[in-house]
Amino acid sequence: MKSASPYFIVHVAAAVVAYISFAFSFIAGLFYLYQDWQLKHRRLVKGPSLEAMERLSFNGLLIGLPVLTAALISGFIWLKMDFGTLWFWNSKLTSSVFAWLVYSVLFYFHYVSGVHGRKMVILSVCAFSLIVFIFLGMNFFEAQIHAHFEHRA
Amino acid sequence: MHISSIGLNHKICPIAVRERLAFSKTAIQEALARMKQNIHASEWFLLSTCNRVEAYFISHGTGHVREEFEKFLSDFHNIEIKEFRNCLYQYEDEEAVRHLFKVICGLDSLVLGENEIHGQIKESFTWASEAGTLGPVLGRLFERAFQVSKKARTETKINEGAVSIPSVAVELAEKIFGRLHGEKVLVLGTGEMSELTLKHLVASGAGAILVANRTYEKAVTLAARFNAEAVHFDDWLTRLKSVDIVITSTAAPHAIVTHEDVVGVMRSRRQKPLFLIDIAVPRDVESEVAKIDDVYLYNIDDLRVVAESNLKERKKEIESCEHMILEKSEEFFKWLNGLESSEVINRFREYLDFCLEQELNGRFHALPEEERKQLADRLRGKIMHAPLEKLKEAAKNGGSHRYLEAIEALFDLERMKR
Numbered sequence: 001m002k003s004a005s006p007y008f009i010v011h012v013a014a015a016v017v018a019y020i021s022f023a024f025s026f027i028a029g030l031f032y033l034y035q036d037w038q039l040k041h042r043r044l045v046k047g048p049s050l051e052a053m054e055r056l057s058f059n060g061l062l063i064g065l066p067v068l069t070a071a072l073i074s075g076f077i078w079l080k081m082d083f084g085t086l087w088f089w090n091s092k093l094t095s096s097v098f099a100w101l102v103y104s105v106l107f108y109f110h111y112v113s114g115v116h117g118r119k120m121v122i123l124s125v126c127a128f129s130l131i132v133f134i135f136l137g138m139n140f141f142e143a144q145i146h147a148h149f150e151h152r153a
Numbered sequence: 154m155h156i157s158s159i160g161l162n163h164k165i166c167p168i169a170v171r172e173r174l175a176f177s178k179t180a181i182q183e184a185l186a187r188m189k190q191n192i193h194a195s196e197w198f199l200l201s202t203c204n205r206v207e208a209y210f211i212s213h214g215t216g217h218v219r220e221e222f223e224k225f226l227s228d229f230h231n232i233e234i235k236e237f238r239n240c241l242y243q244y245e246d247e248e249a250v251r252h253l254f255k256v257i258c259g260l261d262s263l264v265l266g267e268n269e270i271h272g273q274i275k276e277s278f279t280w281a282s283e284a285g286t287l288g289p290v291l292g293r294l295f296e297r298a299f300q301v302s303k304k305a306r307t308e309t310k311i312n313e314g315a316v317s318i319p320s321v322a323v324e325l326a327e328k329i330f331g332r333l334h335g336e337k338v339l340v341l342g343t344g345e346m347s348e349l350t351l352k353h354l355v356a357s358g359a360g361a362i363l364v365a366n367r368t369y370e371k372a373v374t375l376a377a378r379f380n381a382e383a384v385h386f387d388d389w390l391t392r393l394k395s396v397d398i399v400i401t402s403t404a405a406p407h408a409i410v411t412h413e414d415v416v417g418v419m420r421s422r423r424q425k426p427l428f429l430i431d432i433a434v435p436r437d438v439e440s441e442v443a444k445i446d447d448v449y450l451y452n453i454d455d456l457r458v459v460a461e462s463n464l465k466e467r468k469k470e471i472e473s474c475e476h477m478i479l480e481k482s483e484e485f486f487k488w489l490n491g492l493e494s495s496e497v498i499n500r501f502r503e504y505l506d507f508c509l510e511q512e513l514n515g516r517f518h519a520l521p522e523e524e525r526k527q528l529a530d531r532l533r534g535k536i537m538h539a540p541l542e543k544l545k546e547a548a549k550n551g552g553s554h555r556y557l558e559a560i561e562a563l564f565d566l567e568r569m570k571r
Contacts, residue, residue, distance in 0.1 A: 040443065040449070042451070042458060042459065043459075044325065044328060044463075045328075049327060049329060049330060050328065050330075050426060051329065052331050114423055117423075117425070117447040118424070119424065120424075
């Protein structure tokens, strides 16, 4: 059996790192929102400060996006070299490209439109939720199609 | 032997008397030396904080420790005894030990469970040992007290959560910004509470301070005290952009920090969180401001609610602290009884030896020395046998104290000590 292409290995590793960073950012963001809610409702809870949570949440994106970019590029090279194509419809590929677009828009908002603080955290939490939703949705859709074709065969 | 605690505190003694009886740090050594001279006891300890003046003594027999201490206070501070006599409380033995343990755990403090008292007692302990007024009993007692205090603070929640308005403000600021490191503070309107809050924030690491007040001179005075910058009252809004924490306490009859102001400022500060502490009544900040993202507005009532709910949590811990104090005080007395009984028994033995020697050497000097010695040993053994057995039995039930006192009093063993 032919050994796996180095591009494929880079692609998989980078994608894993990217999604872990995004998940991390998502969790820190949720914690931030919980604390923000508590503070607004005159309750003091234990745990790290709001600023620390906001920073963690943003750093997750800061690491995640460049690594995801690397994952996509290596992925495309691998596709082109091994299959001679740049694209095929697959839940992972589609949602990764989608995620890249969403996070790029987020960075645009942050650096160009000046979105900071709570709004930025809300956007990042929503972005991650949306990506997970799209991925699960596409997986489900794919399963349906497979089932359909298998049934026909 | 008696352990006495005599003193006065914030509960019954008015500040006017307390401040006259307090000892400054520089006077403590001299005070201890004079106590040692004028008060008939074998160990002395003095504690003086802004909320209490308290002395601990180890005395023997029916002394007049209280009268002597009253006189000492009166002489030292030039104050008539009748002016403070009614404020004094006195605890003896078990009660004195439990009182000390309560004090060091912060159960007797103005702010329940505060930590400062532990350090203050530790400091006084150092002074007393430097002055050489501590002995085996007080030395051991305070050592135990430090242990109890540490245990109370690690195993119960007696010192958790801020319970005063300034400390709640600090806790909230840390919740928002993390450990404070140079956060900029703006003080709008000078006043006692705003100054106190500022003091707490600065002590916790807040940085550059701006002070604005309608009367500019007042701003300048407060600013001078904190090494801060005084700002003209018309300029505060333009400076708000760079500020992280605002303390407002103006006497204005209407809100002076409006929703519009803060929305504008937040945009220009890129949503960096802003913490507003409004301790003015009527309020200085429009309540709508609280709805703005990344703005945290707390008025005096909000701070009070947090403080009170924390205090309620602390109060729940009193019982377990007291339980622990009782346990630790019993442990201490077990040790003390052991120490005491061996001391009393030694003195009793010395006394018997003294009597036997006198009699035998006088009338029976014809007997060879060897025989006289044997006779003395046997007589001493016989006399001491029953009391020792009784003492052992009593010690098992924790009641040897009264027997020891009786032996000491009946045979007048006090004089054997000299």
